[in-house]
Amino acid sequence: MREVRVRFAPSPTGALHIGGVRTALYNYLLARKHGGTMILRIEDTDQTRFVPGAEEYILESLAWAGIEIDEGVSKGGPHAPYRQSERKVIYKQYADQLVNDGKAYYAFDTEQELDAMRERLKTQGSSDQQYSSGTRNSMKNSLTLSAIDVKEKLDSKTPFVIRLKVPVNEEIKLVDLIRGEVNVNSSQIDDKVLMKSDGMPTYHLANVVDDYLMKISHVIRGEEWLPSAPLHVLLYKFLGWEKEMPQFAHLPLLLKADGNGKLSKRDADKAGFPIFPIDWTDPKTKEFSKGFRENGYLPQALVNFLAFLGWNPGTTQEIFSVKELINAFTLERIGKAGAKFDIHKAQWFNQQYLRAKTDEELSEYLFNSLKTENIDCSVEKAKKICAAMKERVTYPSDFWELGKFFFRAPTQFDEQVVSKKWNDDTTKFLGVYLDEIKKLSLVTAENSKSLLEKTSLITGIASGKIMQTFRVALTGGASGPDLMMTMEIIGKEEVTSRISFALDNIKVRVS
RNA sequence: GGUCCGUUCGUCUAGGGGUUAGGACACCAGAUUUUCAUUCUGGUAACACGGGUUCGAUUCCCGUACGGACUACCA
Secondary structure, three states: OOOHHHHHHOOOOOOHHHHHHHHHHHHHHHHHHHHOOEEEOOOOHHHOOOOOOHHHHHHHHHHOOOOOOOEEEEOOOOOOOOOOOHHHHHHHHHHHHHHHOOOOOEEEHHHHHHHHHHHHHHOOOEEEEEEOOOOOOHOOEEOOOHHHHHHHHOOOOOOOOEOOOOOOEEEEEEOOOEEEEEEEEHHHOOOEEEEOOOOOOOOHHHHHHHHHHHHOOOEEHHHHHHHHHHHHHHHHHOOOOHHHEEEEEEOOOOEEEOOOOEEOHHHHHHOOEEEEOOEEEOOOOOEEOOOOOOOOOOOOHHHHHOOOOOOOOOOOOOOOOOHHHHHOOOHHEEEEOOOEEOHHHHHHHHHHHHHOOOHHHHHHHHHHHHHHOOOOOHHHHHHHHHHHHHHHOOOOHHHHHHHHHHHHOOOOHHHHHHHHOOOHHHHHHHHHHHHHHHHOOOOOOOHHHHHHHHHHHHHHHHHHHHHHHHHHHHHOOOOOOOHHHHHHHHHHHHHHHHHHHHHHHHOOOOO
16 A cells, blocks of 8 residues: 555635534544545635635644644645645646647637527537537637637737646546446536636646645545546546546535535524534624534544544444544445434533543633633532532533532522422421531531431421422522532532521412 | 435444344433432334345345535636
8 A cells, every 4th residue: 555645625715614624534544544644735726715814724623623734734844835826836837738738728718708608508408518528619719719819819918728628428437435436428527627817726737736746645525526536537647647646535425414405504503503613703704603612512522423424433332532533444434425413412422521531620621611700719629519510511611501509609599499399398397407507517418418317307308308499499400410519519608598598588389 | 407426213323135124322211319410221213215136135236216416717
């Protein structure tokens, strides 16, 4: 097997879609598995779609996800530059070569003329309106114009593009590592523009030239490129690079969770989950897109989730560290069908990764929230809270969101529980409990528990009957972690004042 | 419209000519628990359809349907 060199080649036109992150991940996994090289190339040949900040966004997103770049933009390397806009002269050279070899030609058609051609074909009922072997002879190009005319146009700086002269009726075979053999007849392919009138190459020329020059061994990209892959094969052939042609692997698409179709920001917004790695505000439209990072997803969890969208190891193991992923990953085990993006599973992965952390690591998350809330807390207390909350959080912010009551006495009480279960037994039980707890010097989970039993004996009320109202009195909410531990954490002062407050403020509803 | 790609529980998927079609998420139920959650146990639930080939097809082949991608001087 030749040296593995793969590339992730996004264009800086906005936020990096989560599907792009998965593509990058698979590239990265393959590179790491074979001790190869992961290259980041920026495909910015469309100047009209360039969005400032997008490249930085891509870099930051990949770094956050732990996808390391060995060579490329921001990193440098033997094949620099890695930004296509900076490689203009290189592409021109190969485009010229193709023209000289008779594999490509100049075309001078204006936009209006192209439109007219398509319109004409349409009204004729033709099934395709492509600029191809069937139409090129009726257009304005170096194939139909005299050599003198062409020279004159070129000299007078008439805008032109260079088009590939796609042969007629030739079977083009392409072996895709995921889909197997794909055959396309060349008559189906149009005379793609290789060089645009602004002197920039199109994606097709640029990616083939760069992949060759950068010695790419595997092209792993989204399925949307499959239809143009035969064209790329043709280009390799025409350029004389057939032997060095990389292997192709076209990844199945990420689809929306319900209904059909490609996963879009619209759908994600509607369902309330992100589809971009990190927050992004479009500098032009000011449109905001939320990110997985800011929404509390751990990068490892997201990576694990993403890896399983379209790939699986063939075992029942689901939790994989990046190292394990690298080890287990093979292109052969990538599926063919599109995968629906179900955020539930991502949440589950997030929970799993959160739970695997130590109380100490977890308390960092809590401290983050406490800092913005301006609340002081000892490390010991934070760790205890995290230990108690660990099994019930999905996101790091949940430690605060679900555990506010550790720091703030309730002012409101769960309506449902109060109206259903708050009764004379509750007030009686809590009254006695309050008196007893005041006698303790320190409240621990243990002694508050035995006090519970003691109070039960004194009052003759089973503790089970009042536990829910007890919790509401203490925390305001109907559910939460172990109550005794909660009492230990908030301490005697808080426990007594909260019980008193509840007793004074919750009205008994006579049923 | 044309070309290409795809189709196993609701979702991610394993499997593969003869299986009780397996796992995970979600969902439901029971158990545990001071509540909720956790945990444990159990359950509902799938081979798109029609033709072949075959003793036998969900698996192979061909169609159909459905879905998707592409069809720009965008990537």
